[in-house]
Amino acid sequence: MVRWTWSKRVVCAAIAVTGLACVPVPAGADLATPPGLDFARVLGTPTLPGIYGPDTAVVVLGYGLTPEGTMREELVRRLRAGLAQAVFAPWSPIIVTGGNPRAGLSEADAMAGWLVAAGIDESRILRESEADSTVGNARNTAAMLADRGLRSVVLVTSEDHIARARGAFADAGVLVVGDLTPDRTQWDSVPLHIGRFGPTPAVG
Template identity: 25%
Template sequence: MKLIIKVLKTICIAIFTWFIIHSVYIIYDGLSDNGAQADVAVILGNKVNKDGTLSERLEKRLETGVELYQNHRIKRIIVSGGLGKEGFYEGSKMKEYLISKNIPDSVIIVDNKGDNTRLTVENTLKIQKKYHFKSLIVVSQYFHVTRTKKLFSNKGFKNVSSASPRYFEWRDFYSVLREFPAFYTQ
């Protein structure tokens, strides 16, 4: 019995250590921006409020995309999100915001079927066949970009960097916890 308890303790310590190392890595990776240029930015969607306004989290992602465009780091912007329970297509609302910030309509590509990260990646790669881009910058919250980059890499698209807004919420603690199993199951 003592051996079983010792083995279980060792396994628990190993999993906890793995979780800590993984979490530190995704935070570091998510907050890193190497300043690279790319053909497109892919801005992942998030909540649109019941009144049609953007959640602050989503607005900060879009502000990051605007900065990338204004600093000539990207040529096009893909906005990807699904139909939220509030009744708005995230991609369309994101495009409205970008246009209000003087981003030309001609450089914005809308994906309203990006209901989750995996679908955003798959849809972006379908869009890539039409627009022939060779590099992209993922824009999302810092805890989310490592998994998104991994999904692109798993699909054979390797030239991916990231940028994330410097926006933090208390719920980020939960989100970092959630990313651990999500990273290994997608």
């Protein structure tokens, strides 16, 4: 006979959000490989945004704008992931980083505008609009963190960029406590998809 306590129900509800199954294990069953539970997925890269406090910033890395100054689809995808993280950590400031202006608009300015249109309070957004590379993003962000007494960051960028970004931020002396990419925020088992976050701007 299997008994379900409320604590087990809560844990299983959390696991279900990740798309995993949570099933009861009969008394005396072999617990080496619990049925329906893939430990590789549980212990590997998280698929959900994390909850952080006000001393941890959400850093969304930029991506080149079109010559007309509009955002490319990949940058919008990063912003949607960043917005999801910002919702989970409402006390965290958000740093948008990227220079390379096009048509008089930097990546950071375009990103900040998108976040404000998505409902984020503008006072929560910090703009790093000078850097023209990932290394520059990291160095400038490190200075902003020090000025404001912030201790750590969650990086948000593309899957094929996250390793390089983490390296650059580590080299700049920034403590990276988490990361999130658009490719890790597709939750097919629940009605929560990163593509539904925020406004839908014209993209290049």
